[in-house]
Amino acid sequence: MIVTIDGVAASGKSSVSGGVARALGVPYVSSGLLYRAATLLGLEARLDLHDAPAVLAHLQGHPLRLEPLAGGNRIWQGDRELTGELHSTRVDAGVSVVAALPEVRAWVDAQLRALPAPFVAEGRDMGTAVFPHAGAKFYLTASPRIRAQRRAQERPEDVPAIEAALVRRDELDRVQSAPAPDAVVIDTGPLTLDGVIQTILAQLPAQLTSA
Ligand SMILES: Nc1ncnc2c1ncn2[C@@H]1O[C@H](COP(=O)(O)OP(=O)(O)O)[C@@H](O)[C@H]1O
Numbered sequence: 757m758i759v760t761i762d763g764v765a766a767s768g769k770s771s772v773s774g775g776v777a778r779a780l781g782v783p784y785v786s787s788g789l790l791y792r793a794a795t796l797l798g799l800e801a802r803l804d805l806h807d808a809p810a811v812l813a814h815l816q817g818h819p820l821r822l823e824p825l826a827g828g829n830r831i832w833q834g835d836r837e838l839t840g841e842l843h844s845t846r847v848d849a850g851v852s853v854v855a856a857l858p859e860v861r862a863w864v865d866a867q868l869r870a871l872p873a874p875f876v877a878e879g880r881d882m883g884t885a886v887f888p889h890a891g892a893k894f895y896l897t898a899s900p901r902i903r904a905q906r907r908a909q910e911r912p913e914d915v916p917a918i919e920a921a922l923v924r925r926d927e928l929d930r931v932q933s934a935p936a937p938d939a940v941v942i943d944t945g946p947l948t949l950d951g952v953i954q955t956i957l958a959q960l961p962a963q964l965t966s967a
Pocket residue numbers: 763764765766767768769770771772906907909910944945947948949950952
């Protein structure tokens with residue numbers, strides 16, 4: 757059983773996926789961490805992030821391991837844990853460039869498809885490209901201002917700067933970030949985190965919640 761939760765930047769995907777996954781007793785899978793880790797490695801190696809062969813060769817030489825736990829995902833390169841370094845402003849600024857490289861997307865998709873189900877998968881294209889046969893699909897939205905206000909709790913910049921960066925990233929991510937035709941779209945703006953989680957749980961097919 758796979759449930760997909762896609763959506764725009766800072767719409768609540770990872771917090772909501774964690775809550776849904778805990779309620780179902782399964783792990784969640786944060787696909788964005790793989791793109792973020794690929795970006796961090798590329799920045800550290802001073803690669804041109806537009807250079808697909810260079811980024812891919814570097815990834816193949818420095819394999820990443822995603823640990824999809826219900827309580828929060830962790831990601832490793834060899835013995836080094838990268839998780840705490842992935843939500844910086846510099847990774848935010850570079851990640852959409854790396855995520856636009858088809859070779860990197862194919863590499864990430866292969867990592868994700870190798871994970872053992874059941875799980876909740878969150879990202880941009882979980883319900884469209886990666887797991888089109890998922891048992892239930894959701895897509896989260898909220899206005900840029902609300903998302904920036906939420907993210908301001910986690911970043912040093914002020915709300916207008918965060919909002920501008922989110923809008924720019926939404927634009928760069930637009931190609932791979934569209935709701936699946938069979939996804940339920942949820943505007944999280946007027947809802948609490950728990951409200952979003954309960955909305956999703958209430959819409960899951962009975963066979964998923966009893967599995
Ligand atoms: N519906 C909501 N109401 C209030 N805060 C929320 C809601 N959803 C998410 N948040 C908060 O917004 C921030 C961004 O959420 P996060 O799960 O990291 O989003 P994403 O994975 O889409 O980037 C977190 O601080 C989270 O607690």
